Amino acid sequence: MKAEVARAALELVTEGCIIGIGSGSTVGHFVAALAEFGPRPSAAVAASRQTRRLLEGAGIPVVELPVAGDLELYVDSADEIDAFGRMIKGGGGALTMEKIVASSAERFACIVDESKLVISLGEQAAVPLEVIPAAVKLVERELAALGAIGWLREGAITDSGNALVDVRGLDLSDPVAAEIALDAIAGVVECGIFARRCADVAYVGKPTGEVGIIEFGE
């Protein structure tokens, strides 16, 4: 399903554009499909070191975001996506750069297999937070005050050298409010709720090999 959906999303890519690319196994399929079938972007902005390596291996030049400027398209996957295009991301730990690159793009295409579709965010996935290491205990206490539980992802260090705290038990009935509340905790660099910058379109892979397309905000 991940390979099929990645290949279907190639139709969004304009030859010669500079594209933003997220992180994770579905994105790995997308980079492979891009290299094999095209269209060929002139360059890409990578949301993680892992994606940078994949792009370099595929012969696609990587540029930094300040050099690229605004992007026409960002392609990434998600841990969960709801019917409004709001997502939980960061299972792979690259959430901060993913949100920065996504927010610099005119269009966000989310490529997922159908197991990621949810009615309400938080049904399956914990919400990851990138946290300054010195603030981990403080953040855990602040989460408890919100009625949630956060725990350190042991051994995980982000590309920026920070810790990851996974959170369950949050009230996610208003994902924008939850995103703002989490980002307001001292020491939280970024949270994995993507509700303010949600997806514009989702390509959803099904077990039959078909790919559904959902346009949001129409």
Ligand code: 5RP
């Ligand atoms: C990484 C992410 C990924 O998009 C998310 O974890 C989905 O990954 P995969 O494609 O491996 O299922 O947010 O930080």
